[in-house]
Amino acid sequence: MKTPGARSQWTDFNWQLVHPQPLQPLQHMALDQVLLDEVAAGRRPPTLRIWEWAAPAVVIGIFQSLKNEVDAHAAEAHGIQVVRRISGGGAMFVEPGNTITYSIYAPLSLVEGMSFKDAYAYMDDFVLQALDDAGIKAWYQPLNDITSEAGKIGGAAQARRGGAVLHHVTMAYDIDAVKMLQVLRIGREKLSDKGTTSAAKRVDPLRSQTGLSRESLIQKMIDVFRQRNGLQESTLTPTELATANRLIEEKFGTFSWISKVP
Template sequence: MEEAHPLLLIENPSTDPAYNHALEEYLLKNLQEDVFMVWQNVPTILIGRNQDALCEYDADYVREKGIRVVRRLSGGGTIYCDLKNLQYTLIAPFRDDGENPFLKFAAPVVGALRQLGIDAEFTGRNDITVEGKKVSGNAQFRYENRVLHHGTLLFDVDREAISKALRPNPVKFVNKQVRSVASRIGTLAEYVRMDVREFMEHLKGHFMNHYGIRETYALREDGLREVMRIKRERFDSPSWNLGVRHRFTHGYDVRHPFGMIGYRLDVDAGVIRHAEILGDFFGDRDVLELARRLEGNALDHAELSRGLEGIRVDDYIRGMENGALIEDLLAARTTAA
């Protein structure tokens, strides 16, 4: 984010996750101004764009507790959120200036926390931490020349819900000291004397002062209709939220420094007939395009290399080189579903 660059502040009282994510998509694709928004969801499992939804949460527990399940536009991992914590959104032009794209968006949030005396810092690929505990995870989605950056701020948490609702892939914790999601998170409430609504107002006030925001933006009736259309066609849709499952003959999950990746391949007579690339990674282009490029190729090094000519895998899976993808695919050859 540019220093002191004017933003539009969006007032959004909705706690419906499908509406909230539809609103984000509308703002990203229809407004040219930079945007800032703070909002909340009722108890919700938020699935990363590239994940296998049904492998990420306990369906029985979620159904019993009436927890919503929504897939967001951005990559990254699955999270649980509710009215004890909050989400924030920043939308601005994409600038490839060599900086960490997450850091420059998260920096004002870190500043807002430090203003309260909280010793927050940006760490890893997309986290804000306090005393080594994660208090915010962030994700991004790029559309044309604009980027949607959003994150969760863990003001307080329902640790039981997190522990029982989320079902992360055990490969994620291989060689890690931390063995669960709940054990590595912290909360902001223990550092301040305010409730979550007061904290939201503090965050809005910080951004308004920092970026010179003077007024809020309200959707017109035609904009609201478009948000409702997006909500209905995407974020209320089981096919978007849960995905469509295909038959596959080979499955392989692996953890890289840039994220978890799962390969689901339907291979017949040595040829990839259908491919899916799943995980909590980030990328600037739709990984479905990359998966389609794999289909029709023999599962061997030479043909996969030819099939990826002219393709930068890093555009689809940030941090991954073409050779690493091929190595993973060849490793999948030795597995069976």
């Protein structure tokens, strides 16, 4: 019996894996809220969700300024949708097949008493092992970056509500650095002081560091998670999908949400 207020262990839970077909960016945003709320309410066991993207997107954090982060004209020209998520962190540039994105939805007791710095690293430790198994020496760069000697691999974000924690990560498997710098304003400031070459080096895709396919890397991540914590196949329920669609109409697809911070 876990002592009230004590930290839970990964193996205290019956973890579920959700890895559906490619979804639209707005569906991903809404599902993060839905599944976080479902775990918080005890209607869904703690869950690992692997994202597949049906379309390119720029995903900005809940506190980020739309105009400061995104060149709207460039995004429109490239057919890239801009969406806003419920967690903090920085902007993500994603294209189908070029990123590895996942979310973990867990009771808050899993990170009870941890600092945000420690909680981020703790939630992603299984990924560092999977990358190591793939021959990539990666580590956590506080607060929320996964990096290697070749450069940044990905970034994490979290949201906590209703007694549950959402932790998600996007890692660059491959990247179109030119397009990214055209669409992300912050990318220009951080990366383009020496042109596109330095941008590509700073955000270094996993593809350049391993001979493994994207699918093989994802499978390694799943395998490590399952070996450590147990993991059962699951699916999104009709109710979860219907709730996500409603939230797209009422919240995530609205201009007021996307421009929440102008």
